[in-house]
Amino acid sequence: MESAKPRLLTILDIVTIVMLVIATWMVFLYAPMEAVMGNVQRVFYFHVAAGWVGMLGFLVAAIAGIAYLRTGRRDWDITSLSAVEIGMVFAFINVVTGSIWARPIWNTWWTWDPRLTTATIMLLIYAAYLLLRQGIEDPDRRARFGAVYVIIGFLSVPLTFFSARLFRTIHPVVIGTNQPGAEGAFDMTTVMLQTFLFALLTFTFIFADLLWHRIRLGKLADQVEQKKLKVMA
Amino acid sequence: MKENTTLVQVSTRSQSFGFFRAMSAVVWKDLAAELRGRELISAMLVFALLVILIFNFALELDAETRSTVTSGVLWVTFAFAGTLGLNRSMAMEKDRGCLDGLLLAPVDRSAIYFGKAIGNLIFMLIVEMIVLPVYSLLYNTNLFNPGLLLVILLGSIGYVAVGTLLSSMAVQTRTRDVLLPILLFPVAIPVFIAAVRASTGFLQGIDMAEIQPWLSLLITYDVVFTAVAFMVFDYVVEE
Numbered sequence: 001m002e003s004a005k006p007r008l009l010t011i012l013d014i015v016t017i018v019m020l021v022i023a024t025w026m027v028f029l030y031a032p033m034e035a036v037m038g039n040v041q042r043v044f045y046f047h048v049a050a051g052w053v054g055m056l057g058f059l060v061a062a063i064a065g066i067a068y069l070r071t072g073r074r075d076w077d078i079t080s081l082s083a084v085e086i087g088m089v090f091a092f093i094n095v096v097t098g099s100i101w102a103r104p105i106w107n108t109w110w111t112w113d114p115r116l117t118t119a120t121i122m123l124l125i126y127a128a129y130l131l132l133r134q135g136i137e138d139p140d141r142r143a144r145f146g147a148v149y150v151i152i153g154f155l156s157v158p159l160t161f162f163s164a165r166l167f168r169t170i171h172p173v174v175i176g177t178n179q180p181g182a183e184g185a186f187d188m189t190t191v192m193l194q195t196f197l198f199a200l201l202t203f204t205f206i207f208a209d210l211l212w213h214r215i216r217l218g219k220l221a222d223q224v225e226q227k228k229l230k231v232m233a
Numbered sequence: 234m235k236e237n238t239t240l241v242q243v244s245t246r247s248q249s250f251g252f253f254r255a256m257s258a259v260v261w262k263d264l265a266a267e268l269r270g271r272e273l274i275s276a277m278l279v280f281a282l283l284v285i286l287i288f289n290f291a292l293e294l295d296a297e298t299r300s301t302v303t304s305g306v307l308w309v310t311f312a313f314a315g316t317l318g319l320n321r322s323m324a325m326e327k328d329r330g331c332l333d334g335l336l337l338a339p340v341d342r343s344a345i346y347f348g349k350a351i352g353n354l355i356f357m358l359i360v361e362m363i364v365l366p367v368y369s370l371l372y373n374t375n376l377f378n379p380g381l382l383l384v385i386l387l388g389s390i391g392y393v394a395v396g397t398l399l400s401s402m403a404v405q406t407r408t409r410d411v412l413l414p415i416l417l418f419p420v421a422i423p424v425f426i427a428a429v430r431a432s433t434g435f436l437q438g439i440d441m442a443e444i445q446p447w448l449s450l451l452i453t454y455d456v457v458f459t460a461v462a463f464m465v466f467d468y469v470v471e472e
Contacts (some may be wrong), residue, residue: 069468124419131415135406145402148465150421152395155461158424159454166446167426 016202016209021038023195023202031195034186039122043101045196049203051094051119056207057087058122062154062194065147077143078218079211080150081133086210092201095119114164121160125153255340261346263322264355271319277360281314285368304432306387307368308425311361312434315392316414318356322349323400327468332401336470346466350397357389374417376419380435380444387451388428389456392421398462401469 007041008059015224061083068076098116110116120198129149136142267273287428294299326332326349335345365385369376384419396417431447433439 054457069465121419128415128419131408132402132406132412134360135408135412141405144468144471145405148398148402148468149416151465152398152458152461154458156420156423158449159457160426162428163450166450167430219392 005070007217009209009216012205012209012212019198019202019205023199026198031192032189034192036186037105040101040104043097045199046203047101048196049078050097051198052200053161053203053207054091054094054119054122056091056204057083057211058126058150058154058157058212060152061087065150065154068143068147069151070217073142073220074139074222075215078113078215078222080147080193080227082214082218084126084150085128086207086214088130089175090207091119091123091126095123112164114161114168118157118161119207121156125156126233142152237439238241247325252341253343255338255344256348256351259272259345260355263349263352266325267356272331273318273354274359276321277318277356278363280317281310281364284310284313284398285364285371294372297383299374300437300445301433303363303368303372303376304365304429304436307364307432310364311357311385311389312392312418312421312425313387314364315357315396316417318360319353319393319396319400319417320403320410320413322353322356323397323468327404328452332470335370342467342470343463345470346397346463349401349447350393350462353397354393357393358386361385361389371468374435378435381432382461383426384431384435384451387448387455388424391424391451394459394462401466405469414423423450423454427454 023045025124027042031042031045044188055088061080064076064080064083068080095116098119102111103109129146132149133142136145277452288294288309292302292306294302294306297304307414323332325337336342337347339469368374396413399416399420400413403409403416406412431444431451434444434447
């Protein structure tokens with residue numbers, strides 16, 4: 001039975017919050033304004049970092065899914081679900097910040113660029129994952145099906161990206177927004193690179209911190225469930 | 234030593250023989266049930282024709298539009314009719330407790346998966362082979378292109394490989410009727426994109442070099458997802 005919050009987790013909380021404050025300061029005050037795009041370019045630092053955490057979450061979920069199928073330990077199922085939930089939030093942040101940037105730079109909120117298409121389909125896959133889990137009462141079966149779907153979903157993502165890209169290269173769009181590097185590309189200065197890397201690191205810490213919290217929550221919920229069953233029996 | 238190896242050989246041979254026998258028994262069971270009841274194919278077929286009819290009005294399929302959207306219309310029709318069939322084929326097993334009976338049989342579980350998948354593939358191909366001439370007749374275009382037939386085969390294999398696995402999960406949930414398309418469509422997007430592009434390519438007589446990557450993509454999808462489904466099917470039917 002674990003109940004007390006581990007000391008290390010508290011330390012990680014504090015470190016993460018401090019890092020987030022520093023990263024925010026770096027993004028708004030330390031990094032220089034980009035010459036062509038102006039201030040809107042600053043969204044880039046957290047945009048890429050959120051996308052990275054989204055992908056990391058789905059990768060962790062798939063690995064935890066494989067581990068669950070091999071070992072059958074409940075902890076892996078909780079890890080997998082937690083990683084998907086966190087990954088979805090950050091993938092969504094990634095899409096929203098991308099739209100904010102795209103409006104002035106590409107002159108549209110949305111375009112069917114391969115990356116954007118893949119991000120959308122990825123979110124739909126994990127929404128389907130949550131719906132699947134919702135429809136199953138037996139926790140053992142829910143864990144097994146969840147693991148199977150999270151593996152299948154993760155495998156299909158690179159194929160989706162590849163086919164979406166091929167779709168565009170064979171059928172080019174006249175407006176030059178179909179290549180991510182084409183519109184709104186820029187060279188990073190050293191200070192920008194520092195800010196960017198620090199934002200990546202910060203978001204990785206946020207991911208680790210949230211994942212730890214969420215797994216702890218999942219385990220505690222499990223314990224409550226078991227105690228409830230014991231009382232009812 | 235030599236005796237040992239022959240023993241091993243014999244046992245593996247009888248094992249693989251048993252696998253094929255079990256698989257074809259499942260396929261045969263599905264085909265026989267369909268021959269007697271005719272519920273699956275007729276439902277899929279009528280549904281497919283209705284979808285085409287709706288598209289006719291939704292898109293105003295005049296001669297000019299048709300040349301560019303035909304493969305899109307066909308693949309949406311196949312996908313919708315396919316989901317209907319996949320759902321029904323697994324729900325039938327679940328309803329009368331047939332699945333439990335199948336699982337009790339002392340055969341490899343993957344033989345059951347391949348049996349169901351091949352059965353579903355046959356039903357889907359039959360529907361497609363009826364829809365194609367009907368579409369050709371209704372819209373006065375010739376769809377009998379060997380390239381197109383190849384694309385339909387490859388696309389259907391990938392779709393059914395994932396669909397059979399996911400439908401056997403979907404029928405075991407509370408929300409079974411609505412869940413299959415939600416689970417299947419986002420994962421099957423690469424199949425749709427590749428199949429639609431390759432079909433358009435063949436219908437418009439585009440250079441083979443431009444169609445080739447789409448065919449490779451379809452084959453990759455088929456191989457990867459058949460292999461994965463084969464590996465994880467045990468966990469889906471385990472009790």
